[in-house]
Amino acid sequence: MELINVKRYYPEHKPYGEDVQYFQSEDGRDFYESIPLFTKKYKLCISPVTGIICSVAEDVSALYPAGFTVVEVDELPEGVNIDGNWQFSDGLISKVPVNWKTVAEKRRSSLLQEANETVDDWKTELKLDMISDENKLQLTRWMAYIRQLKEMHFNDIASEGHYQAIPWPEKPE
Structure with missing residues (x-):
């Protein structure tokens, strides 16, 4: 029925x-x-x-x-x-078949959100010329990390194996 x-x-x-x-x-x-x-x-x-x-x-x-x-x-x-x-x-x-490209894009989006939240205060301090040298160095490292994430391409991610093999950039410490 x-x-x-x-x-x-x-x-x-x-x-x-x-x-x-x-x-x-x-x-x-x-x-x-x-x-x-x-x-x-x-x-x-x-x-x-x-x-x-x-x-x-x-x-x-x-x-x-x-x-x-x-x-x-x-x-x-x-x-x-x-x-x-x-x-x-x-x-x-x-x-439901897993769309591994979408999984990768969601992970990147999550990592970008976390990174942007990390640098928000430093960006404000930089604009106001109030940032310390140490925080400026951290901001530079985090912005390089953000750029690496944005430059990643996932068009060939068709399986879990491809997803697991993605060389994600390391977060700055």
């Missing part, structure tokens, strides 16, 4: 009362009327676009289906969760 791209709707006749939210799939099937058609052990709310698993329940009525596609399976792989790392596609659940 599958309800594709479920949305809220407002039926003319409300068999479950006024205080109930009603849902239907893009082909017009009512969520509540479809509940008995779900026969497999686990029901999943997945993103209609990516297939990312966002909710899992044994009781389909426990799901909030608005904005999702609702599917079902008999078994879940070990470790499956709703953290955005698992997807449902063609009846199968699998881990």
